[in-house]
Amino acid sequence: MVQSLRKAPLYLVGLLLLVFTGYPFVYMISTSLKDQSTFFEKPFAIFTSIKLGNYADVFQMGLTRYFLNSILVSVVAVVAVMLIAALASYPLSRMKFRLNRGLFLLFISGMMLPIHATLIPIFKLSQDMGLYDSLLALIGPYIAFSLPISIFILTQFMQEIPKSLEEAAKIDGCSHFGIFWRIMLPMLTPALMTVFIYNFIHLWNEFIFALVLVSSPENMTLPLGLQDFYGEFSVNVPGLMAALSLASLPMLVVYLFSQEKVVKGLTGGAVKG
Amino acid sequence: METAEVTRRSNTARVMAGTKKRNVRKAVTIGLFTAPALIVYLVYVVYPILSTLSYSFYSWDGTSDKTFIGFxxxxxxxxxxxxxxxxxxxxxxxxxxxxxxxxxxxxxxxxxxxxxxxxxxxxxxxxxxxxxxxxxxxxxxxxxxxxxxxxxxxxxxxxxxxxxxxxxxxxxxxxxxxxxxxxxxxxxxxxxxxxxxxxxxxxxxxxxxxxxxxxxxxxxxxxxxxxxxxxxxxxxxxxxxxxxxxxxxxxxxxxxxxxxxxxxxxxxxxxxxxxxxxxxxxxxxxxxxxxxxxxxxxxxxxxxxxxxxxxx
Structure with missing residues (x-):
């Protein structure tokens, strides 16, 4: 009894934090299940009304299109980044040459870069290349801004792979490309997984490039589409909450199924091991 | 004596040519591995930063001609x-x-x-x-x-x-x-x-x-x-x-x-x-x-x- 009383403050802090972090999700989901009149009568009642009408509305308003666009752009960019960054990380981590250090620093310094410093020229560039207002306009910047962290993670990982393996392969007459493709890439799988998760989540949520490079609704990604909904839905709070819930759902599901991988992936650049 | 000298020289030359060839090959390998990343990075990161710097010295509305205005x-x-x-x-x-x-x-x-x-x-x-x-x-x-x-x-x-x-x-x-x-x-x-x-x-x-x-x-x-x-x-x-x-x-x-x-x-x-x-x-x-x-x-x-x- 005394023991559990002494733990009371701990439970209190734990629960306060639980409400602070968790309540907005409860509010979002329970509001999305109300119709508008129920919402105005009882805005804070939790899960007293379960109506799926808002979700149907949201799909009709084109949320599917935003989803598909986001998936397409994120997957294409992330897969390209994984390949390109792995290729670049190989000489950066396993070969000695004069420019090695400088090149590495050039790449990873991109991590501190404010995107705003590149915004206007990339906007002009995509216009000049005829890519403005297309999903293709996003791929280039997305790859470029995912490279620094990816190269950082992959070179760290590659440095720890024992040299003896590739020496044996070299004696057997394997070229550098052969070593990379047959020995390095298979061993990189866990690091590539981290790179995939980290970049996918960041690109899935990316906003500012989409805001600047895309303008027509059919090319919008999910974050941009949500912002567009906000304009149309401003009085229909439950409708907007349904859209927000749907947009958050994929990440929550992935997280619930593989918490550890997601946590490790999301902190990839910061937590080693 | 003279022939020995010549052979030695040509050997050194051959070795040097060999190292050179190997160095060139190594540079090409490094180049090929890093080129895709470097090109994307130069186009979408390095070049834009330099352009931002240069644009900052102009008065410009984004479409018509730029006017240079210094600082x-x-x-x-x-x-x-x-x-x-x-x-x-x-x-x-x-x-x-x-x-x-x-x-x-x-x-x-x-x-x-x-x-x-x-x-x-x-x-x-x-x-x-x-x-x-x-x-x-x-x-x-x-x-x-x-x-x-x-x-x-x-x-x-x-x-x-x-x-x-x-x-x-x-x-x-x-x-x-x-x-x-x-x-x-x-x-x-x-x-x-x-x-x-x-x-x-x-x-x-x-x-x-x-x-x-x-x-x-x-x-x-x-x-x-x-x-x-x-x-x-x-x-x-x-x-x-x-x-x-x-x-x-x-x-x-x-x-x-x-x-x-x-x-x-x-x-x-x-x-x-x-x-x-x-x-x-x-x-x-x-x-x-x-x-x-x-x-x-x-x-x-x-x-x-x-x-x-x-x-x-």
């Missing part, structure tokens, strides 16, 4: 009170990140090791905010802060105060958004601290226990000093991240009311893509780049000296 944009910028407001606001974001988010993240991580039930549930829920997209977070909290139907004002009423127009009042808008920023990012620092805490050897606590230390003493004499490297690296991430803040402010207030929540990022965006002052916006953008650069170099130097002294 005029920068002079105007230094006399622009809105720019100084936005810079100050950026500093507020940095301070909140370092002095609110990081301690809160540490408390959350400590909670995960507390001897209470339901830890698994706590740790799963605590992390949720970090998974949500910033745009969704911003929109959700706009309604939480709603002056009439928002839960925050409901809470304020329960405590016996009048409704507050959180996001449309100059005095409260910044505080409201900073609270959301804390909500979004504390879980990230929680994870960093959790990883560091797992690495602290149990024996240290056991021997402190034998010496009769209480929980506070254990925290201040064992946990906190051993978390120092994590605190430093978290602060670096927080500072660099805060200088880039944009999404949540753009979504929730767009920098308003009366520039009360203006950041360098939102101000630059408005100047560039709403007012079409591309030259002026480029000057703001380049200053953002310079600040990030100076801060990064400064942090590296301080960190290097700290490590050299073997401080932690």
């Amino acid at each position: 005029d944009n920068y002079i105007q910028l230094f006399n622009d009170t809105i720019f100084w407001t936005s810079l100050t606001n950026n500093v507020w974001v940095v301070l909140t990140s370092v002095f609110v988010q990081i301690p809160l993240g540490m408390i959350m991580a400590l909670m995960l090791f507390a001897p209470i039930r339901g830890i698994r549930l706590f740790s799963s829920v605590y992390f949720l905010p970090f998974l949500m997209s910033t745009v969704a977070i911003g929109l959700l909290w706009v309604y939480m802060f709603d002056p009439i139907n928002g839960i925050i004002n409901q809470l304020v009423n329960v405590l016996g105060f009048e409704n507050v127009a959180w996001l449309s009042d100059d005095n409260t808008a910044m505080i409201a958004i900073l609270l959301v920023v804390v909500w979004q990012f504390s879980p990230f620092y929680m994870i960093l601290f959790k990883a560091a805490m797992v690495g602290i050897a149990e024996e240290l606590y056991e021997s402190a226990q034998i010496d009769g230390a209480n929980s506070w003493q254990k925290f201040f004499h064992i946990t906190l000093p051993l978390l120092m490297p994590t605190i430093v690296s978290s602060s670096i991430l927080a500072i660099v991240g805060s200088l880039k803040a944009f999404d949540i402010f753009y979504i929730m207030t767009g920098g308003g009311p009366n520039h009360a929540t203006e950041l360098m990022g939102t101000y630059m965006f408005k100047q560039a893509f709403i007012n079409f002052n591309m030259g002026y916006a480029s000057a703001i953008a380049f200053i953002m780049f310079l600040i990030a650069l100076v801060v990064t170099v400064l942090i590296q130097v301080v960190d290097y000296n700290r490590k050299k002294k073997g401080a932690f």
Whole structure:
């Protein structure tokens, strides 16, 4: 009894934090299940009304299109980044040459870069290349801004792979490309997984490039589409909450199924091991 | 004798040619491996930064011809009170990140090791905010802060105060958004601290226990000093991240009311893509780049000296 009383403050802090972090999700989901009149009568009642009408509305308003666009752009960019960054990380981590250090620093310094410093020229560039207002306009910047962290993670990982393996392969007459493709890439799988998760989540949520490079609704990604909904839905709070819930759902599901991988992936650049 | 000399020379030449050939081949290999990354990076990162610098010396609306005006944009910028407001606001974001988010993240991580039930549930829920997209977070909290139907004002009423127009009042808008920023990012620092805490050897606590230390003493004499490297690296991430803040402010207030929540990022965006002052916006953008650069170099130097002294 005394023991559990002494733990009371701990439970209190734990629960306060639980409400602070968790309540907005409860509010979002329970509001999305109300119709508008129920919402105005009882805005804070939790899960007293379960109506799926808002979700149907949201799909009709084109949320599917935003989803598909986001998936397409994120997957294409992330897969390209994984390949390109792995290729670049190989000489950066396993070969000695004069420019090695400088090149590495050039790449990873991109991590501190404010995107705003590149915004206007990339906007002009995509216009000049005829890519403005297309999903293709996003791929280039997305790859470029995912490279620094990816190269950082992959070179760290590659440095720890024992040299003896590739020496044996070299004696057997394997070229550098052969070593990379047959020995390095298979061993990189866990690091590539981290790179995939980290970049996918960041690109899935990316906003500012989409805001600047895309303008027509059919090319919008999910974050941009949500912002567009906000304009149309401003009085229909439950409708907007349904859209927000749907947009958050994929990440929550992935997280619930593989918490550890997601946590490790999301902190990839910061937590080693 | 003469022939021997000739053979030796030609041997050296052959060896040299061999090394040269090998060097060329090595350079080609390195080139091929790095070329894709380097090309993308040069086109979308290096070239744009240099262009931003060059645009910043022009008066330009983005479509018609540019007019060279030297440092005029920068002079105007230094006399622009809105720019100084936005810079100050950026500093507020940095301070909140370092002095609110990081301690809160540490408390959350400590909670995960507390001897209470339901830890698994706590740790799963605590992390949720970090998974949500910033745009969704911003929109959700706009309604939480709603002056009439928002839960925050409901809470304020329960405590016996009048409704507050959180996001449309100059005095409260910044505080409201900073609270959301804390909500979004504390879980990230929680994870960093959790990883560091797992690495602290149990024996240290056991021997402190034998010496009769209480929980506070254990925290201040064992946990906190051993978390120092994590605190430093978290602060670096927080500072660099805060200088880039944009999404949540753009979504929730767009920098308003009366520039009360203006950041360098939102101000630059408005100047560039709403007012079409591309030259002026480029000057703001380049200053953002310079600040990030100076801060990064400064942090590296301080960190290097700290490590050299073997401080932690």
